[in-house]
Amino acid sequence: MNPPVSKVREAKLEFYRKKGKIHAKAVQGRFNSLRWAMVWLTQVVFYGACWLPWTTETGTRQAILFDIVDEKFYLFDLVLWPQDALLLAVVLILAATALFFTTAIAGRLFCGFACPQTVYTSIFVWIEARIEGDHLARLRLDQGPMSARKLLIKSVKHGIWALVAAWTAISFVGYFTPIRALLPAIVGLRTGPWETFWLLFYASFTYLQAGLAREAVCQHMCPYSRFQGVMIDPDTANVAYDVKRGEPRGALRQSGDKGDCIDCGICVQVCPTGIDIRDGLQYQCIDCGLCADACDEVMDRIGAPRGLIRFMSERELAGQAQVAPAWSRPRTLVYVGLLLVFAALGVWTLNERVLLRVEVHRDRGALMQETSAGRIENSYTLKLINMEETTRQFRIGVSGLPGLRIEGAGEFTVGPGQVQSVTLTLSSPFEGMPSGVQPIVFETVALHDASLAVREKGTFILPFR
Ligand code: SF4
């Protein structure tokens, strides 16, 4: 049952204004529900996706894997190679633009609901609350002297935090080293040096950031809070306190000379960054909306309309009724334009990908040699890169000089995702040919699909006359 407002008013606001660790009061409401929905969504994906198997011609592999050793990124059926770096760059630009767009519409929405720092802090604080109790119990425990009970409680909490941090690190590294191989390697202490480093680093990072540093990361370490100011405008909605409606604040609202804020301080107590939203827009605010949830609860209890604290723009706050809709604001239009352009570029790049790559290297050991039949031979090494997950056959043809031909086999089979080196000997008639270095072209065509073809330039050396 909720405590009466008079009790609420007595809440130990001063506790939260002291410097030191913030123990935010738990709150229920729509923003809190949304925040937990995001925690579940992101963590089910993060902890679960590395376990998804994917069956191909060569067997079953991990569906999502950044294979650094073989320089490939597997995403279900899609396999990206270093040659696809442009696609990766487009995806990163799209993600950044989407973040800017969201910020222009609703401030630090990403920080409040989807940022890993917020998500893991929520999980770690939830664990802390299950073990140590509510915010006041946690505060008392922290301020009390060390005792056997306190030592036990703190040890259990830190132990569980360490386990969560370790599993998070294993899941993270599991996107770079197949997780089904990683686990036995960890158990048998057989992980490689970089895996060991990243496991230790990521586990410590999670433990420190989410367990100990918490809001200090948002306030002092994250650069995003510092430059978000340039991404918002007077029409951007942020969590804000309706000063006109709330002030003058005070307990004697019933007398008619007070605003709707009863100065209970609950909005400060629930704030994970320990700020008072009534002081105006602050860089520490992550737009999590928890103060809005808390204030709505208070408004319900005193019979006032909800929304004293809500998402609202600077214009709305200043009493301007007309708030420009997102589609009519130059800033958001630019972001939408960029999103469309880069999305189209990404789709085009994906469609235009040629799943075959050929590298031609002349054999530097012997420039040329003349055969008894009076022909000139040059040797080459071709690297055939089959970027599909299916075995393919390729036919190589050459052109650029009359009578130029391949001596020996010109068809090769390359396994799925394989890089195969083949040696080729080309010959050309000698008589009537120009002398010196002549340009030629190698054309490699897939037998199953003539549209899968790659032309590579090369040179053929004839005797100098
Ligand atoms: S804004 Fe709402 S929650 Fe905050 S002190 Fe005023 S009434 Fe209480």
Ligand code: SF4
């Ligand atoms: S002021 Fe409100 S929205 Fe901002 S961080 Fe604190 S609780 Fe979240």
